[in-house]
Amino acid sequence: MASHGFWGLGAPENAGDNTSNQSPTTPRAWCQAAAQKLPGGIGSKLCALLSVAGEGEKPSEPTSTKLDETTVGTCGCNKPCNCLKATEATVGFSDLYSTDLLPALDGDMKTMTFLQEVVDILLAYITESFDRETKVIDFHYPNELLQRNNWELQDEPETLDDILISCRATLKYAIKTAHPRYFNQLSTGLDMVGLAADWLTSTANTNMFTYEVAPVFVLLEYVTLKKMREIIGWEDGRGDGIFSPGGAISNMYAMLLARFKMFPEVKEKGMSSVPRLAAFTSEHSHFSIKKGAAALGIGTESVICIKADESGKMIPADLERKILEAKQKGFVPFFVSATAGTTVYGAFDPLIAISDICKKYQVWFHVDGAWGGSLIMSRMHKWKLDGVERANSVTWNPHKMMAVPLQCSALLVREEVRGQRGDIPFTYHSSQCLLSLHFRIRGLLYGTIGFEAQIDKCLELSEYLYNKIKDREGYEMVFNGKPQHTNVCFWYLPPGIRYLEDKEEKKKRLHKVAPVIKARMMEYGTTMVSYQPQGDKVNFFRMVISNPAATFEDIDFLIEEIERLGQDL
């Protein structure tokens, strides 16, 4: 019989009790067998689908049975279940509430179907995010956005259908941060292994207080931090470290440790027991150094800014001068934060020279490698971090160049500071990123398909952009020379401004160009690049590349788009 042969030959092996070594005799039986082979959500969904198909079924073959209460329990779901309910759930969640899901009795099938529905929405979104035909953003102003979905919180519970509608709306109006033409932040892109680990971490939903309550995660934290310390260059990966919810916190932890190391009594007695402290960092460093000093009761005025050269690197001679100056004024220098990859220029401070000064004056040497730390994974670019192994502590954010999902920041410390670690007020008890980072590292540590390749490619793309615009008409670079990181800082001068003689007028009009082009980018949704002023420099574009999805064509597109959107200004 033709249809028998069709299904029989393709039937999965060991498909069920009633079919062992025998081909399923009906399409329904085959589909049931197939459903059994599929674990979890797919099996249940297929199973629900079969029930839908079965509802209109006429008993036309002896072996096929009409769908009724008795067949429901043997639908292929591996265990007694009630597929009719699942079917209802598939057909519409409009009568179901979150309380109908697990741990509700008989909540299994509804839960599987609901979560699978959510996953289908997410999978579709992921594919769309990488598609250049898709808008980076479908932008609306707050009031308009409020009207486009019911975001307000009502006192009446909403159905699962409403929740699913909100899931879709949330993604529709969110920025596609994985989009190959989204260049706005230092952290762009979405890695699939990292994402899978993040979903798993959410599902495990565990705190990391102790080994007792999170054996696997505590073990992974140990292994992963040790590996990071090895990469930094500390012998056998010795030292300590902690994951934190962001680079700003990691930097503050470093300052906290430096203070405690020099004045352990500060923990009990506070700053009144300590002389006036001074911290040092370059004028191009991240604002978190000042914010940390404000929080710790040190005060922003005790953070002394060191001059940077034209390309944004700290000038070591100025550091030494200011340390001496501070000492003369009665301050105690306790902390120097060098930046490996500044936020705007992507500059790397000269770590070896700075470490020499720190050693000479016995000051804690911290390296803020939140943005540039990942270059250590590249044989071609790691020289920019030469000297990092001399640091007392290092901030490193794998959620930036290493495409680990947000937020993944580590503070690595050269000395074991178990005693001090207790001084940190907020260990990151649910390290959302830990597993993602671990899996990312497992997936591609070194070698031709490793992080190195991804990082080198991002730097190659930025060099391509730099070479393309440095002598191009209508462009001016913010600083001379090849960028050290993927930051390319430039002005675009539309024809109407390009030839203005009045320098003040030119500056004034140029200041408005980047904001207008950016607003138009968002309106069209084609791409996004950030801009800012810096010191006496008017608004310029800061292009950064950290998304493994970006290509040379995307760089070409960016240039064309800036010119298209800015030519009339």
Next chain:
Amino acid sequence: MASHGFWGLGAPENAGDNTSNQSPTTPRAWCQAAAQKLPGGIGSKLCALLSVAGEGEKPSEPTSTKLDETTVGTCGCNKPCNCLKATEATVGFSDLYSTDLLPALDGDMKTMTFLQEVVDILLAYITESFDRETKVIDFHYPNELLQRNNWELQDEPETLDDILISCRATLKYAIKTAHPRYFNQLSTGLDMVGLAADWLTSTANTNMFTYEVAPVFVLLEYVTLKKMREIIGWEDGRGDGIFSPGGAISNMYAMLLARFKMFPEVKEKGMSSVPRLAAFTSEHSHFSIKKGAAALGIGTESVICIKADESGKMIPADLERKILEAKQKGFVPFFVSATAGTTVYGAFDPLIAISDICKKYQVWFHVDGAWGGSLIMSRMHKWKLDGVERANSVTWNPHKMMAVPLQCSALLVREEVRGQRGDIPFTYHSSQCLLSLHFRIRGLLYGTIGFEAQIDKCLELSEYLYNKIKDREGYEMVFNGKPQHTNVCFWYLPPGIRYLEDKEEKKKRLHKVAPVIKARMMEYGTTMVSYQPQGDKVNFFRMVISNPAATFEDIDFLIEEIERLGQDL
């Protein structure tokens, strides 16, 4: 024709170009149509499955075609695809690496199949987690655990197959925090809507720096915090607030704001510009108050502990006495932290009396409702928080009693503190929990199926436990009277200890009982409850219930299990 009728009647509507208003004529066509109806991962997986089935297929009907390159592109996936690759991927990920997934060219199908495989693992884990037949934990010591899976980080990249194996191993050895018999932490349980939102948040992978880069999430933050303030009782939900990575940080933020409010110059000039400060909190309060003071440069010695009564509540008269004492010593009282739901006893400090004292001495009144704040959702229990609306700031952790996935802590502030908010060094830029909380609230705010029902049930269960053991032979309560929260603190005295006359000997032996029973619980994997000493009280069990999955039977089970495991001690 029978088989035609079978499939035709059940065929989905508008199943594809070739089938509109016409039933698919073959089982294959029906399955293709079905695959088209399923978006994302399921469609592709079903499609891959069909290809597997099809590989051995013999062309037995005119309408069925042999699987070759030409059929691959029309397999039902909605767009041109290459199902053979997907099939390979389904069959084994042992030749694939993370770099084969998106954004790799042709990475779509592999990505969908890989992520679906992960989701299937997660869905199976979720079902298992709620199953009382499953172990709460499959416990192993670190060295043993290291051997049971290859957790070490190699320099060679691993295949996707290895990653999937690690996904399974991670879950196998993790604690099932959603298990109905896992009582170890204040945050237990897993809510499906919250989890779905968490998966979505991971996928959106966005920072929340500005509206520009996260329009939806910034809007939701505003709406959600406003709702929480309304619930606290602040008119029209006015005020300010922020989500943070945990209650300890929220408490520290509160202290930071209180200090800044009284001495705004502290931001620039540090603690040396400020008189010696004093903070006050009960001896039963959370350790984060002292840790916060250590970090902020105030010092732990400036945190003055107020006496608690026998049931763990702060004694207001002692607060006033110690404020006066501190003032006499030259300290400036700036911060009182009352606890609404202490960690061990679950006690609620008398907020109205404390607020009167704060008002009298013009001290910032903070309520640490990390654990007990959620009782405000219950009409039956909210009286325990009477006076919370007088607070200057409130910490509230919806990841505890409200089963939002970890970590979800909010600091709510009565005054708008936009200017001060800039003073906080670490806004939680990727608020992992925000969407989960929003969806949770959407799903069940009030009413019979709301949070109220879940919270009331947890309190009912703890009262059931309390009533069952308070006069039972072999049990002794740590404090008298019905617990205010779900914390039930008790000793179990095995027969061998129960009748000892020597009080010191009895105490000494009793101290060891809870640790041994707990170790045995973990060995068997049947349940988990925490224990600790407190002051001069030897180790006792602290039972807490926050998991909506727990039932009366689970409480009965716990008592039986403690007696079973402890009877020989």
